[in-house]
Amino acid sequence: MHIKSDDIVKVISGEDKGTVGKVLRMLRDEHKLVVEGVNRVYRHVRRSQKNPQGGRLSKEMPISISNVMLICPVCGKASRTGVRLKSDGAKECFCKKCDATIRALSPASAAKTRS
Ligand SMILES: [Zn+2]
Known part of the structure; x- marks a missing residue:
């Protein structure tokens, strides 16, 4: 697989199957990558100095490189x-x-x- 940051990939398995998104980050050592909008987890955050608003924070978690395919530009x-x-x-x-x-x-x- 020759995927790099900013490539557009399609998720081919898992919960986000079929989702197309941009590669935000590569974790080569772990054979994982972070795709925009894929495998997003929400955390409820209590009001604090860092997050005066509190509320929900979403964050994309890495998925396995083998779960995506590159979209040919x-x-x-x-x-x-x-x-x-x-x-x-x-x-x-x-x-x-x-x-x-x-x-x-x-x-x-x-x-x-x-x-
Ligand atoms: Zn092509």
Whole structure:
């Protein structure tokens, strides 16, 4: 999975299945991510100096990366992504539905730029 902050993803399992949202944060070490509006928990907060209003605070909790699919910015579909090597040695992530390049992963390798 090649998901980064600000990518748009679709939740494919769990309570928020079908929800589409923006990736707010990646927790790579835990293989989790936080998606806007997904897995939101509410906390009732008592009036305090920090929260003079009190009330409800909502917060998105991380979900497993395996529960989301990247939405391809080109075809707009939740897509499987693949990694391919271009002829110049550069690596890129692509959409398996429309074949568009989603993002470059690594630049052309120095050894192969001579052509
Ligand atoms: Zn696509």
